[in-house]
Structures are given as structure tokens and as C-alpha cells.
Amino acid sequence: MAENDKQTEEKIFESATEVFVEKGMDGARMQDIANHAGINKALLHYYYRTKDHLFNAVFEKIAKKMFAKFAPVFDANLTLEDKIRFFYKEHITFLQNNPRLPAFLLNEINRNPARIRKLIQNIDIENLWRMLEEQHKDELNKYNITRESIPQLMSSIAALSVFPFAARGILEGILEKLGISFDDYMEERKEFAADFVIRAIKK
Amino acid sequence: MAENDKQTEEKIFESATEVFVEKGMDGARMQDIANHAGINKALLHYYYRTKDHLFNAVFEKIAKKMFAKFAPVFDANLTLEDKIRFFYKEHITFLQNNPRLPAFLLNEINRNPARIRKLIQNIDIENLWRMLEEQHKDELNKYNITRESIPQLMSSIAALSVFPFAARGILEGILEKLGISFDDYMEERKEFAADFVIRAIKK
DNA sequence: TTTATTTTTGACCAGTTGGTTAAACTATAT
DNA sequence: ATATAGTTTAACCAACTGGTCAAAAATAAA
Structure with missing residues (x-):
């Protein structure tokens, strides 16, 4: 279900952005991000394989937004x-x-x-x-x-x-x-x- | 032995400064600091009770140095x-x-x-x-x-x-x-x- | 030398962390 | 309805982390 997919993936991305921006890569916890998105922690790894993947996605988007x-x-x-x-x-x-x-x-x-x-x-x-x-x-x-x-x-x-x-x-x-x-x-x-x-x- | 004391405590403080400045509070590891100072990790806790204590000492010194x-x-x-x-x-x-x-x-x-x-x-x-x-x-x-x-x-x-x-x-x-x-x-x-x-x- | 005190260590612990897995659930297609 | 594929979950794990502790080593005091 592509519709719900996008919703979940976006929800994860937004939550990750908030948590990463506030706590930084080292300070952020995958569990925090999951809680913030109201989903199971394993689902984070389903969409973004690792913490690094998720962080890089967030970082790149923010950096581009800034330069733009x-x-x-x-x-x-x-x-x-x-x-x-x-x-x-x-x-x-x-x-x-x-x-x-x-x-x-x-x-x-x-x-x-x-x-x-x-x-x-x-x-x-x-x-x-x-x-x-x-x-x-x-x-x-x-x-x-x-x-x-x-x-x-x-x-x-x-x-x-x-x-x-x-x-x-x-x-x-x-x-x-x-x-x-x-x-x-x-x-x-x-x-x-x-x-x-x-x-x-x-x- | 106050002489050796100062040496050890100072060595810890200097190592902690280097590691904290490079990795930040969240990224720094007590084990890293101990290795860097060439001592046992438990000794860190002997001189500075917790990571927070050690970090605060380092942070305050640097901040003062900067403002000065x-x-x-x-x-x-x-x-x-x-x-x-x-x-x-x-x-x-x-x-x-x-x-x-x-x-x-x-x-x-x-x-x-x-x-x-x-x-x-x-x-x-x-x-x-x-x-x-x-x-x-x-x-x-x-x-x-x-x-x-x-x-x-x-x-x-x-x-x-x-x-x-x-x-x-x-x-x-x-x-x-x-x-x-x-x-x-x-x-x-x-x-x-x-x-x-x-x-x-x-x- | 012997005793007391301080410094240093290795081994250990409980809690946390990122990550995995098998199973359950949901939706789509046949 | 039933098989298929994609989504979500609970339970679990190994590695790591800050911190503790009892004992050993070194130093100072007697």
C-alpha cells in the first residue's frame, strides 16, 4: 500500500529530523525516534536500514534546504x-x-x-x-x-x-x-x- | 603523594579535554579518555566521580579561557x-x-x-x-x-x-x-x- | 620493619543501544 | 475465498557504556 507507505516513511523521516536536530547524531536514540513517530522501533530499520542511513537522509535534506x-x-x-x-x-x-x-x-x-x-x-x-x-x-x-x-x-x-x-x-x-x-x-x-x-x- | 597526584589528575584532565573537544560529551567514551591518559578507567572515577563531573570541569575551564x-x-x-x-x-x-x-x-x-x-x-x-x-x-x-x-x-x-x-x-x-x-x-x-x-x- | 593510607588495577555488573528475527497482521491480486 | 506480497510488531540479542568493588601495589607514617 503505497499510500500508507509514504505516510509511515514520512512520519519516520519527520520524527527523525526533530530528534536528530535536537539531540544530534550521538545523542539521538532510535527508540526516541520510534516513540516520537508512534511506531515500533523495528519499523525504523525496515524503512531505513541503519541509524546511519536514517541520519544521512535527514542530514542531506537539511543541508540542501539550508544552501538553497x-x-x-x-x-x-x-x-x-x-x-x-x-x-x-x-x-x-x-x-x-x-x-x-x-x-x-x-x-x-x-x-x-x-x-x-x-x-x-x-x-x-x-x-x-x-x-x-x-x-x-x-x-x-x-x-x-x-x-x-x-x-x-x-x-x-x-x-x-x-x-x-x-x-x-x-x-x-x-x-x-x-x-x-x-x-x-x-x-x-x-x-x-x-x-x-x-x-x-x-x- | 601530592606530586604524583597532580600528575595523574592533570593527565586525566588533559586527555579528557582532548577527547571531549573532539567527540563532544555524547560522543566521548570514558574508556577512550582512560586509554588516552594511559590509565585504568576506574581511575577516572576515582578523581572525577562521574562523566558529568569530568565534563563539567573541562567545559568550565575552556569556556573561561574563551571569554578571557x-x-x-x-x-x-x-x-x-x-x-x-x-x-x-x-x-x-x-x-x-x-x-x-x-x-x-x-x-x-x-x-x-x-x-x-x-x-x-x-x-x-x-x-x-x-x-x-x-x-x-x-x-x-x-x-x-x-x-x-x-x-x-x-x-x-x-x-x-x-x-x-x-x-x-x-x-x-x-x-x-x-x-x-x-x-x-x-x-x-x-x-x-x-x-x-x-x-x-x-x- | 610494620602499620596505615592513598593510588591503581582487573574483573565485574546492570542498564542501554542499535539491530535482528520469526511471527502476526493487512492489503492486493487471482 | 485463498494465495501472495508487503507492513508492523513483540521478543530477543550481542556489544557497549558508565560505573562499582575488592584486592593489589605504592607511598607515607609509626
């Missing part, structure tokens, strides 16, 4: 500054809805760097730079952006939105003492980060 | 811009020598946010702001820094140096395709991050 959020920026028909503003609005909103993803991904990537390599291989940065150069060739001379500085710039842009979520546990503690909620801080950040980057790259 | 690196910036007798340059030089050099610390700390903080709260409570941010205001009262009007934007600014500054290490697994993969080594990227970053921040805060 960076893509739209490059084909949007906007000025460079508006692209930056657009990116932070979109990306931070996405992370607000999936606040545990950064910490999960960073941790698992660190635990097994090889796993992410396959996904990275599909990214063509040279081409990315060419697109950027073409789309903004007339306004690019107003900014401190060169082909050489792209890695530094890109990682800085990502850092400003990803880091606060990855470091939420500390940040929340500090903000609390100042009477600021993490949500307010993050909402404010959409604009702050964009302004920050724009000023930093302006000649 | 932020402090010198506030009492150095330098202009604001030089303080920023000084910070990145010092902080990134420290992380170059302890490249796994960011991922470890972020992960464990995320796994148990309560643990870090105690350490944060000692930080007086209001006082920090007062110091900054006093030390740089004549040059502060040249920058876009207000009491309200301090959390956004501070977290941004930290993000630029910490994030690349936390995301090393991804970053290294991307840099590799461009023929850049992580070490070169990180060395370059000491200056890039400082310039980036300084331009971003300048009026």
Missing part, C-alpha cells in the same frame, strides 16, 4: 544593496522558523567533514563571481569587492546571520540581562546586518 | 580602531591554536544552555559600555555606536572571527576549490575582519 536559501540572491533582479537587504530578510526569517538548524549543521559537519564535501562540490564559485560581475558591472566599482576578497566577504555575510543562532545559548543569556528578547534582537538584526555589510563594502 | 580572550580589549590603552585590530589579531591567533574550541563550545552550549548561564552572570555589560564610553568619549562621535546597538555590534564582531572556525568543515571545502588554504584565509582574515568592522561603524 543562499541561491535566490544571485538571480534576483535587484541592486547589490537591495540584494543584501533581501538576503538577510529572507535568510533570518528562515532561521527564525528553524532556529536549531545552524547549531545542528555546524556540529555534524564538524563531527564528519567528509559528509558535506559531496554537497559542496556542486557549488561553482567561479561562476557565481562571473554572475555577480555581470549583473552589477556598472555599480561594482562603487564597492570594495574583488574576486580575491569574495571568500572573505561571503563568509562574513553568512556569519552575521548564522552565528547568532548557533550561539543562541550564550547570546540569549547576555541579552536577557539587558532586557532584550532574542526574538527582538533577531528581528532588529535583519536591518542591522544589511546596513553593517553595505557600509563595510562601500568605498 | 575578549577581556584585554577593554583595558588596552589604544584608539578604538586599534583595539579592533588588536582584538582580531589576538583572538584569531588564539583560535588558530585551538581551532576546535568554537564548534565544541557552541555545540555543548546548545545541548545544555543552562550550563553557560552561570558564567555569563559575571559579565557586566552596562559597565562595559560605561568603560567604552569613558575611554573613547572624544572619538565615539565619529562612529555609529550607541548604547542600544552594542549587542548587535558585539555579536557581529565575535561572529566574524568565531564563525569561520565553527564552520570550518564547509569553508575548507569551498576554499579548496579556489586553491586557498584555510590557514591562509584565516591569516588574511585578521586584517579583513578588522577593516570590515571599522568601515561598518564609521559614520
